[in-house]
Amino acid sequence: MQPTTTHSHPAGTHEEHHEELGFWQKYIFSTDHKVIGIQYGITSLIFLFFGFSLITLMRWQIAYPNKPIPVVGHLLEKMLGTAAAGGVMSSDLYNAFGAMHGTIMVFLGVVPLAFAAFGNFVVPLQIGAVDMAFPRINMVSYQAYAVGGVIMLVSFFIPGGAAQAGWTSYSPLATLIPGEGQTVWILGMVFLITSSLLGAVNFIATIIQLRAPGMTWMRLPFFVWTQFVTAFILLLAFPPLEAAALMQLMDKVAHTSFFLPTGLAAVGGVAGAVSGGGSPLLWQHLFWFLGHPEVYVLILPAMGIVCEILANNTRKPIWGYKSLVYSLLGVGFLSFIVWAHHMYLTGMGTKISTFFQTTTMIISVPSVVILSAFFITLWGGSIRFNTPMLFALAFLPMFGIGGLTGLPLGFNFSDIHLHDTYYVIAHFHYVVAPGTIFGLMAGIYFWYPKATGRMMNEFWGKVHFWLSLAFMNLIFQPMFAQGMAGMLRRMADGGANYSLANTPNAIGGLSDSLIHRNASISHAAWALGLAQIPFIINFFVSMYNGKRVTSDNPWEATTLDWQTPTPPPHGNFTKPIRVYRGPYEYSVPGHPKDFTPQDQPS
Amino acid sequence: MDIPYVVQPRQDTGLYNAKLGIWLFLASEVMLFGALFSSYILLRVGAAPGAWPHGLLNIPIGTVNTLVLITSSITVVMAWASLKMNQFGRFKVFQGFTLLCALMFVGIKSYEYHDKFTHYEVILTDGTVVDGHLIERTKEHVVIHPAAKHGASNAADKSHGDAHAEVKIPVAQIKKIENYGPWHNTYLAIYFTLTALHALHVLGGALVIGYLWGPGSKMWKTDPERFTNRIEVSGLFWHFVDLVWIFLFPVLYLL
Numbered sequence: 092m093q094p095t096t097t098h099s100h101p102a103g104t105h106e107e108h109h110e111e112l113g114f115w116q117k118y119i120f121s122t123d124h125k126v127i128g129i130q131y132g133i134t135s136l137i138f139l140f141f142g143f144s145l146i147t148l149m150r151w152q153i154a155y156p157n158k159p160i161p162v163v164g165h166l167l168e169k170m171l172g173t174a175a176a177g178g179v180m181s182s183d184l185y186n187a188f189g190a191m192h193g194t195i196m197v198f199l200g201v202v203p204l205a206f207a208a209f210g211n212f213v214v215p216l217q218i219g220a221v222d223m224a225f226p227r228i229n230m231v232s233y234q235a236y237a238v239g240g241v242i243m244l245v246s247f248f249i250p251g252g253a254a255q256a257g258w259t260s261y262s263p264l265a266t267l268i269p270g271e272g273q274t275v276w277i278l279g280m281v282f283l284i285t286s287s288l289l290g291a292v293n294f295i296a297t298i299i300q301l302r303a304p305g306m307t308w309m310r311l312p313f314f315v316w317t318q319f320v321t322a323f324i325l326l327l328a329f330p331p332l333e334a335a336a337l338m339q340l341m342d343k344v345a346h347t348s349f350f351l352p353t354g355l356a357a358v359g360g361v362a363g364a365v366s367g368g369g370s371p372l373l374w375q376h377l378f379w380f381l382g383h384p385e386v387y388v389l390i391l392p393a394m395g396i397v398c399e400i401l402a403n404n405t406r407k408p409i410w411g412y413k414s415l416v417y418s419l420l421g422v423g424f425l426s427f428i429v430w431a432h433h434m435y436l437t438g439m440g441t442k443i444s445t446f447f448q449t450t451t452m453i454i455s456v457p458s459v460v461i462l463s464a465f466f467i468t469l470w471g472g473s474i475r476f477n478t479p480m481l482f483a484l485a486f487l488p489m490f491g492i493g494g495l496t497g498l499p500l501g502f503n504f505s506d507i508h509l510h511d512t513y514y515v516i517a518h519f520h521y522v523v524a525p526g527t528i529f530g531l532m533a534g535i536y537f538w539y540p541k542a543t544g545r546m547m548n549e550f551w552g553k554v555h556f557w558l559s560l561a562f563m564n565l566i567f568q569p570m571f572a573q574g575m576a577g578m579l580r581r582m583a584d585g586g587a588n589y590s591l592a593n594t595p596n597a598i599g600g601l602s603d604s605l606i607h608r609n610a611s612i613s614h615a616a617w618a619l620g621l622a623q624i625p626f627i628i629n630f631f632v633s634m635y636n637g638k639r640v641t642s643d644n645p646w647e648a649t650t651l652d653w654q655t656p657t658p659p660p661h662g663n664f665t666k667p668i669r670v671y672r673g674p675y676e677y678s679v680p681g682h683p684k685d686f687t688p689q690d691q692p693s
Numbered sequence: 694m695d696i697p698y699v700v701q702p703r704q705d706t707g708l709y710n711a712k713l714g715i716w717l718f719l720a721s722e723v724m725l726f727g728a729l730f731s732s733y734i735l736l737r738v739g740a741a742p743g744a745w746p747h748g749l750l751n752i753p754i755g756t757v758n759t760l761v762l763i764t765s766s767i768t769v770v771m772a773w774a775s776l777k778m779n780q781f782g783r784f785k786v787f788q789g790f791t792l793l794c795a796l797m798f799v800g801i802k803s804y805e806y807h808d809k810f811t812h813y814e815v816i817l818t819d820g821t822v823v824d825g826h827l828i829e830r831t832k833e834h835v836v837i838h839p840a841a842k843h844g845a846s847n848a849a850d851k852s853h854g855d856a857h858a859e860v861k862i863p864v865a866q867i868k869k870i871e872n873y874g875p876w877h878n879t880y881l882a883i884y885f886t887l888t889a890l891h892a893l894h895v896l897g898g899a900l901v902i903g904y905l906w907g908p909g910s911k912m913w914k915t916d917p918e919r920f921t922n923r924i925e926v927s928g929l930f931w932h933f934v935d936l937v938w939i940f941l942f943p944v945l946y947l948l
Binding site for chain 1: 694695696697698703706708710711713714717718720721722724725726727728729732735736739740741744874875876877878879882883885886890
């Protein structure tokens with residue numbers, strides 16, 4: 092495949108219409124799973140960068156409250172008007188950026204990259220299929236995602252600005268904030284939910300129906316298993332959020348009271364003109380019924396990628412393949428019955444809290460099994476430390492920190508102290524940023540040569556890795572301390588209002604040393620942004636100047652995705668595929684090579 | 694490049710791709726409507742004692758609509774069976790009936806919606822409540838035709854009959870006037886949300902079935918097996934839409 096999947100191909104539109112598909116059919120309205128995967132990949136990387144940019148601006152406001160943002164401050168004022176008057180980020184704008192940072196990172200960045208991009212590109216190749224089961228639905232899925240993304244971007248520029256009630260959009264707050272930002276947010280979400288629904292149906296049908304002969308369930312690469320479980324989570328957890336979004340839309344547009352209780356005082360303390368009788372808790376239940384499984388949507392594909400790369404670079408079979416698969420199924424099932432551990436502070440009752448506390452502790456067992464199996468896989472391997480492997484290796488302790496710091500949040504008693512503090516921020520960012528995103532980076536470096544026929548530069552890859560690892564930890568490690576000391580999240584002044592400097596001797600006031608960490612964290616965040624430059628340049632320059640691969644299987648891997656031509660043509664395989672063995676037959680004694688591809692007859 | 698199992702079922706699963714696809718899609722639909730039904734339960738359980746309204750809907754009309762949908766469920770199966778027996782003409786007839794039923798259902802539903810949107814509750818400045826259908830609304834006055842509540846079994850209510858005369862209310866005496874739209878109370882909110890979402894599904898289903906009945910039926914000549922599969926898949930969706938109504942009817946009309 093040509094590496095240019097984006098906009099830079101105007102010449103090929105009209106010519107060669109008879110022999111080859113034109114530019115539009117080949118790159119924009121393609122039904123080829125690999126093209127769609129790359130479309131998803133590039134779009135979601137752009138959204139990741141955009142979502143990250145939002146937080147870099149917010150970090151200025153946190154570190155230096157109410158000072159004009161250098162360089163881009165007046166640009167913001169030009170684009171967004173009074174919300175950024177004098178180049179200073181107003182609290183409203185801070186809230187909007189915060190809400191959109193979460194929304195964009197989760198729904199437009201990480202999930203499309205982890206699930207749709209990698210899943211689309213890799214899954215049909217790994218199971219030996221010619222394409223997805225429903226190629227046209229696959230195309231529509233990407234288009235719905237793109238439309239949803241555009242709607243989210245447009246919402247910044249409508250009067251009143253984008254949604255401000257956080258990515259969780261808790262009602263009544265979300266309903267009562269003036270302006271139509273929330274309405275547009277819901278509209279965008281409906282498109283994104285439709286997109287992921289179509290994707291999920293397609294993935295499950297593909298994995299069940301289109302496995303090559305001999306590809307039994309226990310011969311599936313672990314990555315395919317993770318995508319399979321992820322697809323089920325998306326299929327079943329997203330619709331309740333859609334229902335909730337419809338009800339919130341009704342509250343906004345038709346003035347119903349699904350989430351608005353009787354006697355609700357609106358902004359300014361005046362009783363709202365609503366019929367009442369609604370339940371704010373209902374929104375939280377429906378939201379977290381998606382919201383928590385969504386966490387596993389974020390992490391499972393990354394685990395799958397890490398698993399492939401670990402096996403490949405330790406030149407050993409994955410330790411405990413079956414226990415991995417069963418743990419994965421366990422995580423998938425349990426993820427549906429832990430949601431209310433996000434709601435301990437709502438007063439939903441101790442009995443319900445106890446139930447969800449118990450299930451939350453239980454779900455950590457299979458998660459630990461998976462991580463332990465990965466660690467044991469390393470034991471005694473002759474490890475190749477290339478860039479994908481470095482990212483995959485770093486995933487293990489980073490996800491470990493993220494996971495273990497979740498335990499105090501899963502317990503009712505300790506969560507009461509930690510709830511809504513920077514500790515929570517640090518916890519889930521360890522899971523998603525140096526966890527999932529490192530896994531995804533590993534995947535990009537790993538499958539890049541299959542998609543383009545060229546390797547990414549190793550040196551710059553390593554620079555990217557080491558700098559990212561250092562700055563990620565410099566950002567999130569201090570946040571644990573800030574959170575445990577009681578610094579709350581979502582404060583537009585970085586906690587200055589609660590500082591001891593402002594109110595000496597205040598009980599629970601924030602000390603100077605805590606407040607000062609805001610600045611060092613922000614510096615690390617901006618440095619993390621700079622550390623992505625080697626990656627961005629590497630990603631684009633390597634398409635044209637990277638070292639050409641000399642074989643279709645440059646990593647000497649066993650799975651079917653490496654037994655195709657490079658890049659794989661439409662239809663993927665040049666010969667009929669039959670599978671004879673499990674996915675990780677590395678260093679099998681008595682074999683001439685240290686890897687035996689799945690399609691090699693015994 | 695041909696994708697396998699588009700028409701013929703895969704041996705170990707016994708399904709062709711689209712059939713598996715529609716079952717998965719229906720699973721997500723179950724979660725969508727399941728969430729709304731759960732919300733209904735939570736809102737009703739959480740309502741203040743006596744606050745949840747009863748008998749706002751017309752049960753005979755609801756029953757007729759239920760029968761209409763059940764009939765369409767039968768004809769949609771007969772249409773598919775006709776294709777299996779290679780009787781294209783009978784398919785056209787049966788599926789035509791299905792479409793007719795769909796239109797009838799939506800028609801009756803719109804009548805019910807109209808009835809609610811013209812039904813007003815007027816609270817006067819002296820505290821009395823006038824409840825009934827709006828006859829006329831001008832700048833000076835409002836004319837309401839008070840009506841017994843639908844479904845009220847009280848004999849006294851029925852005996853009123855035409856005794857209700859139209860009431861003319863000067864605007865100055867009105868404290869609040871509001872029709873029975875979704876904003877009126879939480880019951881109507883969930884009623885409109887659920888039935889409107891269901892009606893959208895009916896329309897969507899009718900659109901697909903209509904396409905396969907009309908222009909899409911050309912495929913019968915070129916690829917009859919695949920066409921029959923399409924009818925089966927659209928039929929599965931149609932059954933789901935009917936099934937949702939079978940739950941909606943008792944929950945919203947009877948309980």
